[in-house]
Amino acid sequence: MKDAAEMYIPTFDDVRAAYERVKPHIHRTPVLRSSYLDGLTGAELFFKCENFQKAGAFKVRGASNAVFGLSDGEARKGVATHSSGNHALSLSYAAGRRGIPCHVVMPRTAPQAKKDAVRGYGGIITECEPSTSSREEYFARVHAETGADFVHPYNDPRVIAGQGTCSLELMEQMKDFGGGLDMVVAPIGGGGMISGTCLTLATIAPDVKVIAAEPEQADDAARSFRAGRIIADDAPETIADGLKVPLKELTWHFVSTYVADVLTASETEIVDAMKLIWQRMKIVMEPSSAVPLATILKNPDTFRGKRVGVIVTGGNVDLAKLPWMQA
The missing domain is CATH 3.40.50.1100 (Rossmann fold)
Structure with missing residues (x-):
């Protein structure tokens, strides 16, 4: 970082x-x-x-700014993030509005209401353990596999x-x-x-x-x-x-x-x-x-x-x- x-x-x-x-x-x-x-x-x-x-x-504000600020070429592979909930569902919402994939790593302990909302907006969830280290480890794998644009939940100028x-x-x-x-x-x-x-x-x-x-x-x-x-x-x-x-x-x-x-x-x-x-x-x-x-x-x-x-x-x-x- x-x-x-x-x-x-x-x-x-x-x-x-x-x-x-x-x-x-x-x-x-x-x-x-x-x-x-x-x-x-x-x-x-x-x-x-x-x-x-x-x-x-x-969080839909920052997520939408990131998603709709991508060029068509950048957006093609979709976006990816790790989040305990609100950024995940916000990025899924924004990606859905643009018609691109959204890959999300979420703690298995995240509220079910937030998981349901992510899936409802079309987000693809990978669950991890409820720790920062596990979240980042699982995300590295998802990011490598998809090549999607990483939209950090908060440490991102666009967000x-x-x-x-x-x-x-x-x-x-x-x-x-x-x-x-x-x-x-x-x-x-x-x-x-x-x-x-x-x-x-x-x-x-x-x-x-x-x-x-x-x-x-x-x-x-x-x-x-x-x-x-x-x-x-x-x-x-x-x-x-x-x-x-x-x-x-x-x-x-x-x-x-x-x-x-x-x-x-x-x-x-x-x-x-x-x-x-x-x-x-x-x-x-x-x-x-x-x-x-x-x-x-x-x-x-x-x-x-x-x-x-x-x-x-x-x-x-x-x-x-x-x-x-x-x-």
Whole structure:
């Protein structure tokens, strides 16, 4: 893997180009409010609801940018990736829209709802063990066999530029709410969404602080942030299945340069926040998407009196296995 100095670092021009490229293939997702949650947190919260996105997650933005940015010759062999779920189904969706194959390596423990969605979009799944090392080993085989274009779930300039279109929309939509934001909070796993958020806000709203939210049981980004270098865990265990992967060189560039802080929440706090949003806002979200609210509730002094954008990253959850239903 190249380090960030050797990789192409996307610019805001790439975000603008990505937005024009992906607009025909994505939803402009809504920004929702909750007076109850405002009162509970003491902040003004603006939820950017990517759980209403095509394929049920923000990752369709980066995946579509990568797929529709390929030349016809590059696209002929299809695309390939490894992913615990949302990138897999998003890339499968985008590949299906373009009519090309999509090969995906997924952990055998990935939620069945996400596996079903990948296959529903035409993706071809190879299962691996639930660790970064196994994922990369199996992917190397699939990639060698297919020759497909590798679209990394997050350590890819095309993907990061695509994810940056989410906060571009959010800032445009804030005009309908009488002004801008003081902070934006988003989940962090590999760092694709956070990197895209940093890329966009550093250009169009540099005074807005970017806060990353992470599970305590998969807190490698928080430890990396404090240590000043990437610290990677191979197989962390957390209910937030979309946040188990480590930072890579390109996303670390954005995290280390632009992120104001990385806050963490416990498994119980994540589940409580997820349930609260389901109850109060009546929207379906997955555990990874509840981590930002969990950290806001845990750190009230940081957010009180602030206007805070909260990126709800996805809604692909197995309805038969909701965490508060487990024995």
